[in-house]
Amino acid sequence: MIPGGHLLSVIIFFPALGALTLLFLRGDDHVWIRRLALVISLAEFGFSLMMLPKVVIENKAYQLQEFGRWIKDPPINYHVGVDGISLFLVILTTFLTAISVVASWVSIQKRVKEFFVMLLMLQVGVIGVFLSLDLFLFFLFWEVMLIPMAFLIGIWGHDRRLYAAIKFVLYTMAGSILMLVGIIWLYNVTGTFDLPSIQQALQNNPQLLGSQTTERLLFLAFFVAFAIKVPLFPLHTWLPDAHVEAPTAGSVILAGVLLKMGTYGMIRFCLPLFPDASHHFAGPIAVLAIIGIIYGALVALVQPNLKKLVAYSSVSHLGFVVLGLFAFQQISMQGAVYQMLAHGISTGALFLLVGMLYDRRHTFEISEFGGLATPMPHLAAFFLFVALSSLGLPMLNGFIGEYLILLGTYLANWKWASWAALGVILSACYLLWSYQRVFFGEITREKNKGLPDTSARERWILVTMAVVTLWMGLGSTYITRRTDASVTRVLQEMKRNRPYEAAAPLAPAAPRQNSDVTRNLPERSGTR
Amino acid sequence: MNGAFPSTMDLYRVLPEMVWCGFGVILMLLQPFTKSRSFLNAVALVGTALGGGLSLIASAYYGPGFNGLIQMDSFSTFFHVLVGAVAFLVVLAAGPYLEREGLESAEFYALLLFATAGMGVLAGAQELLTAFVGLEMSSIASYILAGYRRDTLKSSESAMKYFLLGSFATAFFLYGIALVYGATGKTALDQIALASADASTSSMMKLGLSMILIGLGFKVAIAPFQVWTPDVYEGAPTPVTALFAAGPKAGAFALLLRIFATVPAATHFWFWAFWLLAIVTMFAGNLGALLQTNVKRLLAYSSIAHAGYILVAFAAVTAMTEGGGAAGTPAYAAILFYLLGYAVVKIGAFTIVSQLGGAGEKHLSLDDYAGLSQRHPVAAAALSLYLLSLLGLPVTAGFFGKFYIFKAAVNSNLIWLAVLMAMNSIIGSYYYLRVIIVMYMREPQSQPESEPTLRFPLAVNVVLAVTAIATVYFGLAPNQILKFILQPNLLGNLR
Numbered sequence A: 001m002i003p004g005g006h007l008l009s010v011i012i013f014f015p016a017l018g019a020l021t022l023l024f025l026r027g028d029d030h031v032w033i034r035r036l037a038l039v040i041s042l043a044e045f046g047f048s049l050m051m052l053p054k055v056v057i058e059n060k061a062y063q064l065q066e067f068g069r070w071i072k073d074p075p076i077n078y079h080v081g082v083d084g085i086s087l088f089l090v091i092l093t094t095f096l097t098a099i100s101v102v103a104s105w106v107s108i109q110k111r112v113k114e115f116f117v118m119l120l121m122l123q124v125g126v127i128g129v130f131l132s133l134d135l136f137l138f139f140l141f142w143e144v145m146l147i148p149m150a151f152l153i154g155i156w157g158h159d160r161r162l163y164a165a166i167k168f169v170l171y172t173m174a175g176s177i178l179m180l181v182g183i184i185w186l187y188n189v190t191g192t193f194d195l196p197s198i199q200q201a202l203q204n205n206p207q208l209l210g211s212q213t214t215e216r217l218l219f220l221a222f223f224v225a226f227a228i229k230v231p232l233f234p235l236h237t238w239l240p241d242a243h244v245e246a247p248t249a250g251s252v253i254l255a256g257v258l259l260k261m262g263t264y265g266m267i268r269f270c271l272p273l274f275p276d277a278s279h280h281f282a283g284p285i286a287v288l289a290i291i292g293i294i295y296g297a298l299v300a301l302v303q304p305n306l307k308k309l310v311a312y313s314s315v316s317h318l319g320f321v322v323l324g325l326f327a328f329q330q331i332s333m334q335g336a337v338y339q340m341l342a343h344g345i346s347t348g349a350l351f352l353l354v355g356m357l358y359d360r361r362h363t364f365e366i367s368e369f370g371g372l373a374t375p376m377p378h379l380a381a382f383f384l385f386v387a388l389s390s391l392g393l394p395m396l397n398g399f400i401g402e403y404l405i406l407l408g409t410y411l412a413n414w415k416w417a418s419w420a421a422l423g424v425i426l427s428a429c430y431l432l433w434s435y436q437r438v439f440f441g442e443i444t445r446e447k448n449k450g451l452p453d454t455s456a457r458e459r460w461i462l463v464t465m466a467v468v469t470l471w472m473g474l475g476s477t478y479i480t481r482r483t484d485a486s487v488t489r490v491l492q493e494m495k496r497n498r499p500y501e502a503a504a505p506l507a508p509a510a511p512r513q514n515s516d517v518t519r520n521l522p523e524r525s526g527t528r
Numbered sequence B: 001m002n003g004a005f006p007s008t009m010d011l012y013r014v015l016p017e018m019v020w021c022g023f024g025v026i027l028m029l030l031q032p033f034t035k036s037r038s039f040l041n042a043v044a045l046v047g048t049a050l051g052g053g054l055s056l057i058a059s060a061y062y063g064p065g066f067n068g069l070i071q072m073d074s075f076s077t078f079f080h081v082l083v084g085a086v087a088f089l090v091v092l093a094a095g096p097y098l099e100r101e102g103l104e105s106a107e108f109y110a111l112l113l114f115a116t117a118g119m120g121v122l123a124g125a126q127e128l129l130t131a132f133v134g135l136e137m138s139s140i141a142s143y144i145l146a147g148y149r150r151d152t153l154k155s156s157e158s159a160m161k162y163f164l165l166g167s168f169a170t171a172f173f174l175y176g177i178a179l180v181y182g183a184t185g186k187t188a189l190d191q192i193a194l195a196s197a198d199a200s201t202s203s204m205m206k207l208g209l210s211m212i213l214i215g216l217g218f219k220v221a222i223a224p225f226q227v228w229t230p231d232v233y234e235g236a237p238t239p240v241t242a243l244f245a246a247g248p249k250a251g252a253f254a255l256l257l258r259i260f261a262t263v264p265a266a267t268h269f270w271f272w273a274f275w276l277l278a279i280v281t282m283f284a285g286n287l288g289a290l291l292q293t294n295v296k297r298l299l300a301y302s303s304i305a306h307a308g309y310i311l312v313a314f315a316a317v318t319a320m321t322e323g324g325g326a327a328g329t330p331a332y333a334a335i336l337f338y339l340l341g342y343a344v345v346k347i348g349a350f351t352i353v354s355q356l357g358g359a360g361e362k363h364l365s366l367d368d369y370a371g372l373s374q375r376h377p378v379a380a381a382a383l384s385l386y387l388l389s390l391l392g393l394p395v396t397a398g399f400f401g402k403f404y405i406f407k408a409a410v411n412s413n414l415i416w417l418a419v420l421m422a423m424n425s426i427i428g429s430y431y432y433l434r435v436i437i438v439m440y441m442r443e444p445q446s447q448p449e450s451e452p453t454l455r456f457p458l459a460v461n462v463v464l465a466v467t468a469i470a471t472v473y474f475g476l477a478p479n480q481i482l483k484f485i486l487q488p489n490l491l492g493n494l495r
Helices: A007-023 A030-049 A084-103 A112-131 A135-144 A146-156 A161-190 A195-204 A212-229 A238-245 A248-273 A275-301 A306-325 A330-361 A377-391 A397-412 A414-439 A446-450 A456-474 A476-496 A517-526 B008-013 B015-030 B037-058 B074-101 B106-124 B128-146 B153-184 B189-193 B197-201 B203-219 B228-235 B238-262 B264-290 B295-321 B329-356 B377-391 B397-411 B415-441 B458-476 B479-485
Strands: A063-071 A076-082 B063-065 B070-072
Touching: A007 A030, A007 A063, A007 A076, A007 A084, A007 A112, A030 A084, A030 A112, A076 A084, A076 A112, A076 A135, A084 A112, A084 A248, A084 A330, A084 A456, A084 A476, A112 A135, A112 A146, A112 A248, A135 A146, A135 A161, A135 A195, A146 A161, A146 A248, A146 B415, A161 A195, A161 A212, A161 A238, A161 B397, A161 B415, A195 A248, A212 A248, A212 A275, A238 A248, A238 A306, A248 A275, A248 A306, A248 A330, A248 A476, A275 A306, A275 A414, A275 A476, A306 A330, A306 A397, A306 A414, A330 A377, A330 A397, A330 A456, A330 A476, A377 A397, A377 A414, A377 A456, A397 A414, A397 A456, A397 A476, A456 A476, B008 B015, B008 B037, B008 B063, B008 B070, B015 B037, B015 B074, B015 B106, B037 B074, B037 B106, B070 B074, B070 B106, B074 B106, B074 B238, B074 B329, B074 B458, B074 B479, B106 B128, B106 B238, B128 B153, B128 B203, B128 B238, B153 B189, B153 B197, B153 B203, B153 B228, B189 B238, B189 B264, B197 B203, B197 B264, B203 B238, B203 B264, B228 B238, B228 B295, B238 B264, B238 B295, B238 B329, B264 B295, B264 B415, B295 B329, B295 B397, B295 B415, B329 B377, B329 B397, B329 B458, B329 B479, B377 B397, B377 B415, B377 B458, B397 B415, B397 B458
Parallel strands: none
Antiparallel strands: A063 A076, B063 B070
16 A cells, blocks of 8 residues: 555545535534535645645656455456546645635525535545546546536526536436446456556557457547537537536536546546547547637627636637647647646636626626626726636736647647637637626616625635636646656557557657648558 | 155245245235234235245255246246345335225235236246246236226226236237247247257247247337336336336346247347347337326336346347357346346335325326425435436446446447447436436425325335335445356256
8 A cells, every 4th residue: 555545535535424414414504504514625625735745746657546346246446546637636626616615605595505515425526537547436436426516507506507407417428328338348358447457458468459440439439428528519518508507616616627527538548548549530639629719719709698608718728628638749738737727727716706796796698797897896806817817828827728738739730739829819809808898898787886896705715716826827837747747658658559550650740741630640541 | 756746845946936825815815804904014014025035945945846847046036036025115115005095905915916926937937838827927916906996097097908918918928839839849948948950940939939029028018019018007006016117027037038048049039139129129218208297107118218228138148148158147147137226226216106196196297296305305315316226327226237238238249239228328317317307406386285294104214215225235236146146057057
């Protein structure tokens, strides 16, 4: 047993224990329910921070591993571990959950106990997904997480919540059930569900999967599930509905963490397990990612609904992450991991702010606002700060991720990078334009005149978010140093396992070769 | 053992059936003497439990009984315990129901016990005519049970439909036996298996096997022989519906599996039939369920869909046994585990439905379930658990059931079948979720006046607790069950 004991298990199951404790409180004792939920989520955040000193930076392997037998036949084990990629995603999860608890302090007034129980159970599922090293266990958490999220949307959401909840579940389930078939298929070939063992088996015998077609089908089975979650264009249509209808805390977790489960799945499973297929599909995927970047931004530009605007900006930003992953460059993948975290913070903050506006005016329509900077200067200032971080202003967190992604993508294919860069410009357009319409100008509505500025509780939330944003922008090396080894490992694993296209170089082309997507593919198949 | 009187050994091997029938007779005799519902209920409980328990003792005497008419092996023990447990839970849940509806209890329990005995015979039958007797025992009792609320139109309709179509199916089954006998000159499965290649591939044999499949397919609600299911499930008293969903299905599937495992001709001949029927059945069930607003009908269609899932595993068996030997074991295990998880869940779900239905079973539409989470949080939570298990979400029995079937299908390279099953699971998730969403996310309609306070009787709570715990237990630790199912000599007569 590696030192660290059962820290990861504690991190996974502590919220479940907390949720159980909450169940024992009286349902109408809202004050104590909130307090206890806050204590639990803060403690959980503390536990997750305890991983930091224990994780060895240079170590490429999974750390703090725990292993226990669960089911003998088929061999399903409780195997968890953390590496540089999952480390910060877990911390992001615990952080955003704690923030969400505070953010829901007054806005959730009905069925308070259930709300916090669901929030904590959601946390269990999400953290389980990030820490599982057993495919079966991974799938289990992946599915379990659906239910609390659907409830969060369906019970505490806005008008069309039922529709949104069902759509969310059906979309995710459609992807995940195919992934289950893929997992079982993979098990059939390798005889194990254990991720490191499967990796090892594929390394020892690169021909294990049998044929190129098999590998591609398996890749797709996994990839589609993740792409729905990301969401990659054209599978994104559930996202605006889910976001707009979800309560603020739900949106924060959804955008901040749940979307990352998709990109995390890609970097954890798709790339290292099926490198050949990843290369094969990289072109089309990159094109879809770029379409998503531009399409998301354009739709955000014309959104009359502020929350939907933020939701579509997620489609755009997550497109960057996918693009960065499928450029297969150390830099771009580092950037992709960073962008996952940065997007979690800045979009989470945007949703919080939109939620605060909603608490005051009960609408998301931009046309209902205007000139809000006068009655609430603080909120306006925070909003501007967050918007700037989201559009990628240097020194704030959004910049680092997008910059690294574009840099790495440029190395792989300069055309991809130049198209994607459009997205950066567009994001400045939609964010600043919407900011202008909401906060500047004359106050057009009578109701907006007397709106209260941020309360002490809200200021606490926003200051915390702002500090993290700034810290991530300035001290980015603290994070990139820790993700470096794991990203390197993923790339190494990809290099080793390419039986069907042994000759193809890992870095496809130097920039000046100008190979675009359509030309790239026949070229590679020619080498076979 | 040629004497007219069976040996002790033989009697041991039909111990459960004897107990069930015996208690059935006792209950009928008791009826004139006592009006105490709780006493009759207790007797029936003892009977069902004793029968199921004794099958464990009978399992110490493995081997063929009555000159090979029946076979006592682990497989048969498994199904005896299963149908015994099903009957036990149904009796438990039926007590309060019969009282509420003002129905006679002694006859009800007696019929239920006879039906159970029939299912037991089905599970142990090693010879086709014996199987036929088992089928008739369980069917005839079922017909009467379906019409037990004879004052209501729906119940009578249910019984009539079940009876007419059921007799047709039985005739098919019988005719099939005759044809198989014509082709091979045998009715015992192990001897049919030894029939010459000529006989096994003769068209008479094939026709006979098809008819047997049709007859049994009717019982387990395989499309296109499923049309009776929604009407019968809807009209029958809900505890009886619970029994239908769990018991006869298990019994008929057991027989099907035994024929399948024993007679190679059937295995190969039926492969494409199962492949096709699985797809048709899954789609028929799931698409049908999408539009239902009556919870009982919805669950009926869901049980058609689940029969389809089980057929996927049947198709997988064939492909696996292609090489001969016991290679199909994982698929058998999948079927057995699935039936177990499914039975548990369906009983739990129908028990809740029978309670929420209120006097005369009036509140069966989805609208009546709106806001159930506030009126009766425990019922809502339990029903959600069952539905999630039917949907196949992890940490429930249903998930592992589905998982093992997937695994069997993928193992046999039936990837497309697995993918189609996956698509069906997605369709299925829609209507299961719809019920959950209605319960949790819709505001309650006007409070049904008949039940100002929703409180379940103790017996019902026990059923719910048992089924809910079992659902989660099988979902967390399927090991024990699998160990039993996967033992090498599960089927005493496996090739």
